[in-house]
Amino acid sequence: MHLMNSELFTLTYGALVTQLCKDYENDEDVNKQLDKMGYNIGVRLIEDFLARSNVGRCHDFRETADVIAKIAFKMYLGITPSITNWSPGGDEFSLILENNPLVDFVELPDNHSSLIYSNLLCGVLRGALEMVQMAVDVKFVQDTLKGDSVTEIRMKFIRRIEDNLPAGEE
């Protein structure tokens, strides 16, 4: 597998986010845009992922969570988040990222306090799962950039998408 220098990767993502911050007036729009870009990456990335990883169909959401954390994150970001905080119904869980490679070096300036810097990841997860007939809600609940000790992504299963048509958001 080809490897990319992690600083170059981090700086590339940083350049993307700061450019968005210049192009949009408020942080909410930037968050939305990051999510949309992530979505477009996700719907493509899932094909690559399925082709390369040879994972089969998941039987329940717990299995999906395992695949995301142990295979997908490992493959694309080189980290393995831990899975915790399952809801009693088994339809909601948290991914805990000890270190997030996207935010190396980053310090959020005070005037961007509501910016969700790594929101691209949410979009990627949402887009990828949508292509395998799962509608999910993904959001950050903790972020090291905002002073939390870990980064936590909360994922909630909404429903199975019955027909095979992807929603047109591109």
Added chain:
Amino acid sequence: MAVCIAVIAKENYPLYIRSVPTENELKFHYTVHTSLDVVDEKISAMGKALVDQRELYLGLLYPTEDYKVYGYVTNSKVKFVMVVDSSNTALRDNEIRSMFRKLHNSYTDIMCNPFYNPGDRIHSKAFDNMVTSMMMQVC
């Protein structure tokens, strides 16, 4: 142990300067400002040799009655100046060197922050903390 730490841009304007709060701040600004001439002198005097050896540490710039001023210049001509109390004799060249290296690494991290525009003044908590730790450290 360090009483004043400054980062100076290539064009000789300050990017960051902080001194211990107990002392007169302006005095240190003067000290650092005067030291820049010595830095320039050193660079031009042994510029060629320095480049060849890839040596960034300039050594003692000049001593005053109460303080010693040390300098360090990166390959991109950003200067670090550190003023230390001259009563502190325990501080050897090697330690100064490693402090400068720490400063340099920290500066590199700031440059990699996408929200920092090169040439702006440095407002970084991480850098602040690092500088504070250098000022507090006891030898």
